Amino acid sequence: MRPEQDEISIAALVEGLDFDELLKALAAKRGYEPAFRDPPGRRDWSGVAPGAFGFAELDARVERLAGLLTLARPQPAARVAILAPLGPEALISILACLRAGLSPMPLPPHADEAALLGMIERSGAVMALGVGRIGTLRPLLLLRDVAARAFGMRFIGGFGTDVPDGVAALDQLLGHGAAQPAVAATARAAISVVDDGDFSGPFAVQEKDVLAKALEISRVLKPLASSRIITTLVGADLAALATGPGIALLTGVELLPLGLFMLEDLHACLEGGRMVHLVVPAAMEPALARSRLGGHKALSSLVFVRRGNEPPAALAIERPDIAIVDVIAQAPGTVRVLRRKTA
16 A cells, blocks of 8 residues: 555544544543653652543543633633643543634643743633643743733643632542533634744644544554553644553543653653553654663564654664654654665
8 A cells, every 4th residue: 555545544544533532432441541651750840649540530530620610701712721741630621622612732841931832822822721830840830920911811730739819729629529511512622833943843743633634643553452652742733642642532541641751650650561652752862772771571562753854863763573663753743654674
C-alpha cells in the first residue's frame, strides 16, 4: 500500500471518533482497569501525592469539571488556557473542555509572564486552569497576574494545595459528591495548540487528527492492554497528544506521564512489572543509548519525538528486538511518523 493510501485508510478508520466516545466506552467496559498513574516522585516537584485511577474515575472527573466550566456560560468553542505539564490535571482539563464544547489551549509550562500574556490575549481565552507548583515554577501565580491584565478572562481554577488567593480551588469544588450541572451534548471544538519554541499560535488541531496519528503510531507499536505508555514529554501539541493520551484512549493502555523528568522516576516506572512503550524527546536518545535504560528488558518500543528544525541524533539506539518510531513535529499541528528500520 502506498503511503498516501495508508493515510486515507487511517483517516477513514477514525472518522467520527472523538476522545469522549472512546473514554465513555472504556469507562463502561473496563471502568476499574488502570487509565492513569503518577510517577512515584511526583510529590517532590508538585507537592501533590502520586495517585492512580481507572477509566470510570477518569470519566467522572472529566464530567464534573465539564459541568463546572459550563457554569460560567462561555460561548461555544471559547478557549480555555491550561498551564500544567502533561499529567492528570492537563489530561482532565483537555477532556473536560472538549466535553463542554470548549477549546482547550495547553500552554508551555516554561513560558514567562510576558509570553503567557501574549498567547492568552491573541487567543481570547475566557478561562484558565493550572497547577500550583512545577518544581520552582508557580503557574497559578503567573496565571492570576496575567488574568488581571487580560481582557475577557472570567474564571481561573487551580488544582492541588498551593492555590493562591483569587483562584478557585478545583479539588474542593470537584470533590466526590460535589454536585455539578449535567453537560448537554454539544458540538465539538478544536484543540488549540501553540509552538513551545517561539510561542506562536494558537493553531487549531482536530481530535480526528490526533487520533489518526495515534492510530498510525499504534499500528507500529501494537500495544497490549496490559502494557503502559510512559511519556517524558511536558507540552501538549499534536505530537505529545498523539503519542500519549491519543494512544492511551485509542488502545486502552495505562498512561504514565513523568511530568517533571526525574531519572529515578523513570527507573522505578520501568521496574513496575509491565511492558513499556517509552516516549522521549529525540535529544535524549544519545544519553539513552549510552545508559543501561536503553537496553531495559521492559521496553516494548521506543518513540522519539523530534522538532522539525532539530538534527537527527548523533548516537542512535540499536534494539532490533523492539519497534522504534520517529515522530517529527514539523509544526505544532503537523506531524510525520517514520518507522525506523532495524537490523
